[in-house]
Amino acid sequence: MKLWITTAAALVLATAATAQNDCAAGKTLSDGTLTIATGNPAYYPWVMNDAPESGEGYEAAVAYALAAEMGFSADQVTWTRTSFDQAIQPGAKDFDLNLQQFSITEDREKMVDFSEPYYASAMAVLTTKKVVEAGATATPDSLKSLIWGADANTTAVPMLGELIQPEKDPLLYGDNADVTAALQAGQIDAALFDLPTALYLSAVVVDGGTLLGQFPAARTENPDEFGILMEEGSALKPCVDAALTALKDSGKLAEIEATWLEEATAVPVIK
Amino acid sequence: MDRLHMENVQKAFGANRVLDGIDLVIEPGQMVCLIGASGSGKSTLLRCMNLLEPIDDGRIVLGAQDISEPGLDPQPVRQRIGMVFQSYNLFPHMSAIENVMLAPRRIKSLSRDALRPEVTALFERFGLADRMEHYPDQLSGGQQQRVAIIRALAMRPEIMLFDEITSALDPELVAEVLDVLRSLRDDGMTMVLATHEMGFARELADVVCFLDQGRILEMGPPEQLFGAPKEARTKAFLSRVL
Amino acid sequence: MTTPTRRQAFEARQRRRATRIAAASTGAVILALITVIPLAPGWAAVKRSFFNAEVFAKTFPGLAQAFLMDVAIFLWCAPLIAALGLIVALMRDIRSPALYPLRLVAILYTDVFRGLPVILVIYLIGFGIPGLGLPRPWNSPYLWGSLALILVYAAYVAEVIRSGIESIHQSQRAAALSLGLSQTDTMRFVILPQALRRVVPANMNLFVALQKDVALLSFIGPVEIFRQAGVYKSLMANFTPYVGAAIIFLAITIPATRYADHLMNKQRKARS
Numbered sequence: 128m129k130l131w132i133t134t135a136a137a138l139v140l141a142t143a144a145t146a147q148n149d150c151a152a153g154k155t156l157s158d159g160t161l162t163i164a165t166g167n168p169a170y171y172p173w174v175m176n177d178a179p180e181s182g183e184g185y186e187a188a189v190a191y192a193l194a195a196e197m198g199f200s201a202d203q204v205t206w207t208r209t210s211f212d213q214a215i216q217p218g219a220k221d222f223d224l225n226l227q228q229f230s231i232t233e234d235r236e237k238m239v240d241f242s243e244p245y246y247a248s249a250m251a252v253l254t255t256k257k258v259v260e261a262g263a264t265a266t267p268d269s270l271k272s273l274i275w276g277a278d279a280n281t282t283a284v285p286m287l288g289e290l291i292q293p294e295k296d297p298l299l300y301g302d303n304a305d306v307t308a309a310l311q312a313g314q315i316d317a318a319l320f321d322l323p324t325a326l327y328l329s330a331v332v333v334d335g336g337t338l339l340g341q342f343p344a345a346r347t348e349n350p351d352e353f354g355i356l357m358e359e360g361s362a363l364k365p366c367v368d369a370a371l372t373a374l375k376d377s378g379k380l381a382e383i384e385a386t387w388l389e390e391a392t393a394v395p396v397i398k
Numbered sequence: 399m400d401r402l403h404m405e406n407v408q409k410a411f412g413a414n415r416v417l418d419g420i421d422l423v424i425e426p427g428q429m430v431c432l433i434g435a436s437g438s439g440k441s442t443l444l445r446c447m448n449l450l451e452p453i454d455d456g457r458i459v460l461g462a463q464d465i466s467e468p469g470l471d472p473q474p475v476r477q478r479i480g481m482v483f484q485s486y487n488l489f490p491h492m493s494a495i496e497n498v499m500l501a502p503r504r505i506k507s508l509s510r511d512a513l514r515p516e517v518t519a520l521f522e523r524f525g526l527a528d529r530m531e532h533y534p535d536q537l538s539g540g541q542q543q544r545v546a547i548i549r550a551l552a553m554r555p556e557i558m559l560f561d562e563i564t565s566a567l568d569p570e571l572v573a574e575v576l577d578v579l580r581s582l583r584d585d586g587m588t589m590v591l592a593t594h595e596m597g598f599a600r601e602l603a604d605v606v607c608f609l610d611q612g613r614i615l616e617m618g619p620p621e622q623l624f625g626a627p628k629e630a631r632t633k634a635f636l637s638r639v640l
Numbered sequence: 641m642t643t644p645t646r647r648q649a650f651e652a653r654q655r656r657r658a659t660r661i662a663a664a665s666t667g668a669v670i671l672a673l674i675t676v677i678p679l680a681p682g683w684a685a686v687k688r689s690f691f692n693a694e695v696f697a698k699t700f701p702g703l704a705q706a707f708l709m710d711v712a713i714f715l716w717c718a719p720l721i722a723a724l725g726l727i728v729a730l731m732r733d734i735r736s737p738a739l740y741p742l743r744l745v746a747i748l749y750t751d752v753f754r755g756l757p758v759i760l761v762i763y764l765i766g767f768g769i770p771g772l773g774l775p776r777p778w779n780s781p782y783l784w785g786s787l788a789l790i791l792v793y794a795a796y797v798a799e800v801i802r803s804g805i806e807s808i809h810q811s812q813r814a815a816a817l818s819l820g821l822s823q824t825d826t827m828r829f830v831i832l833p834q835a836l837r838r839v840v841p842a843n844m845n846l847f848v849a850l851q852k853d854v855a856l857l858s859f860i861g862p863v864e865i866f867r868q869a870g871v872y873k874s875l876m877a878n879f880t881p882y883v884g885a886a887i888i889f890l891a892i893t894i895p896a897t898r899y900a901d902h903l904m905n906k907q908r909k910a911r912s
Contacts (some may be wrong), residue, residue, distance in 0.1 A: 149675075167770075215650065216872075217689040218686070234875055234876040235877035237877075238688065238689065238876070238878050256659070267699065276861065279867055279874065280875070284875070285873075296863060298781060298862065299861065299863050299867050300860075300861060301858075301859060305767075305861075308767045309767065309781070312767050312768060312770035312779055313774070313775075313779050314770055314780065314860075349850035437884065445814075448818060473821075473822060476818055476820040480819075481818040483814070483818075484881050486813045486814060487814065487815035488815075489812065489830050490834065491837065500821070500830075503817075505821065536870075550818075553819060553820060624853075
């Protein structure tokens with residue numbers, strides 16, 4: 128039985144691998160090129176030094192691995208930049224794939240296509256040492272009493288309601304930089320981010336920043352899963368999904384995660 | 399009541415010498431008429447007496463006080479010298495009675511109730527008893543000008559200055575305003591008028607001054623000035639307006 | 641009823657004709673828009689993204705709720721703007737040399753705040769001042785964001801009031817002074833009441849602009865209608881909530897601007 132499954136899987140994989148070279152043919156913006164979009168700027172640890180061409184950083188590495196799986200050499204990958212709003216606006220897109228920690232949601236899927244998830248993120252509580260010294264702890268009651276902030280364009284907003292249910296209305300901002308500015312100014316006590324982003328912000332951006340803890344992805348009914356965004360009805364989707372599945376099955380995806388998102392596992396879990 | 403005494407009053411707007419050495423004495427109870435062409439300096443002379451325009455040189459003395467002293471607080475002086483303008487200048491956002499009461503209320507700190515009898519009497523005297531609560535735009539030009547006169551009188555001034563107060567009026571409304579002046583004359587009010595109403599000046603003035611290019615070219619009782627002017631320019635002016 | 645004169649009859653005919661032509665041409669334009677726009681190849685996608693009935697119905701109540709925040713911010717800012725604008729306008733009118741510093745401050749203030757984009761002032765004051773380490777509740781973004789709006793709009797209001805003061809004819813000042821009123825009383829009882837009345841329409845337009853700019857406070861945290869629409873947009877990957885927000889704004893601002901125009905016309909007629 129076990130043997131049979133393994134064989135079947137191997138077969139599927141083999142067929143997929145050979146088919147992929149043709150799968151994407153004629154379906155990209157320009158033939159023989161895979162155009163991939165990232166944020167402007169793209170943040171650590173998803174893209175190192177805002178330079179996706181280097182292949183360094185989790186999303187940059189995933190992008191090149193995926194491209195290779197789909198039959199594109201590194202030379203055949205071109206990068207472009209979009210904001211969130213540009214990614215979802217109607218009309219012709221100027222990218223084939225868009226990776227910038229887009230969470231897959233049911234509502235969003237009505238408007239655009241998402242690949243299979245390539246990362247399931249825990250949500251983490253970013254705060255400052257000052258707030259911790261003032262007595263904030265990783266208990267539900269203590270968390271509820273804090274003033275919360277979040278990036279308005281992220282799924283952290285509904286997560287706040289689901290996981291924490293703060294007593295006061297949260298304050299929302301247009302990007303990470305504004306959230307951290309408010310945290311620094313003491314206007315908010317804590318902010319909810321995906322774990323890797325929170326790690327980066329606490330280590331590099333926020334003076335005296337620290338993580339109070341994380342909510343593992345499995346904690347919620349709708350875990351925060353990142354998918355590659357494509358135009359609604361994109362012909363590429365089957366190819367991308369097949370390639371992602373192959374990367375997962377081969378252990379390549381886990382390997383990339385271990386390389387770039389290693390620290391994430393060290394953050395204590397909020398009970 | 400004090401006499402108003404002007405000595406060598408000089409006033410220029412830029413290079414334009416508007417008053418060029420005015421000497422004039424206004425005795426208590428006198429009515430003095432200033433006549434002359436537009437731009438001869440009549441209005442400016444009145445505005446200087448009321449300290450609305452500071453003079454450049456010379457002196458204006460009220461009683462014993464030099465009121466042309468630079469830096470002098472003009473407020474107490476203006477309270478003694480009332481002024482009425484050609485364009486009425488009522489405050490359009492206030493009713494007639496509020497126009498009249500504003501200055502006594504603020505300056506003499508009198509309440510509306512305390513002022514009402516005196517103010518009402520003035521309105522009645524000048525035939526405007528039923529117009530007290532009207533706003534300026536609801537009044538005719540003649541009525542507005544009479545309210546303006548009442549407004550100045552309410553401060554009980556010693557001297558009244560009238561700056562061509564009938565010039566903006568339709569001809570049929572001139573008489574009602576001149577009647578007010580006649581009535582004030584009968585009271586013995588000291589008055590200085592800049593006017594184009596030669597008949598009126600001839601009838602009532604004690605002294606008529608003919609201004610020409612910022613100077614008093616000729617002055618005297620009306621019979622003399624109108625009957626036998628000495629200066630050629632006076633004659634020329636009178637022949638044009640009479 | 642009297643029979644119309646020949647001229648009245650002629651004018652009535654002309655009016656009817658003009659109305660018919662206007663109605664016909666308006667109808668033709670609307671018809672053209674309705675038939676032509678859906679022919680565009682991207683119309684279906686645009687309709688789904690911007691005019692999505694389902695998304696609209698789902699988000700509109702939340703947007704209306706969030707708009708109450710805009711109204712509240714407007715309501716506490718507006719009187720303070722009026723008061724500060726008036727004070728600054730009067731400071732600019734000071735002639736006494738001893739008080740010249742006040743006048744200088746007023747001039748600098750209006751120059752600086754009229755010269756800066758509102759959003760910049762909101763960022764600088766809204767994040768900058770609390771960043772100095774003020775304790776709660778003195779670091780609230782509502783507080784400093786509102787102050788930023790007040791500072792910017794009071795500068796405009798001050799200029800409008802000043803222009804109103806300057807528009808009052810010198811003869812009014814002369815009449816008041818000739819009665820013996822002080823400079824202060826002349827300003828307070830004669831010049832200012834007329835000036836303020838005259839600038840009501842211009843100020844109404846400023847306050848309509850303020851109601852719209854309240855949305856800029858969302859950049860420093862408060863979840864008012866613009867931010868709430870952004871959250872919906874993000875969660876549903878759909879721009880329809882912005883259209884909903886636009887409709888709510890227009891429901892307030894169109895009547896207000898029409899009213900200001902009406903006042904302005906009335907004034908123009910009264911003065912001519």
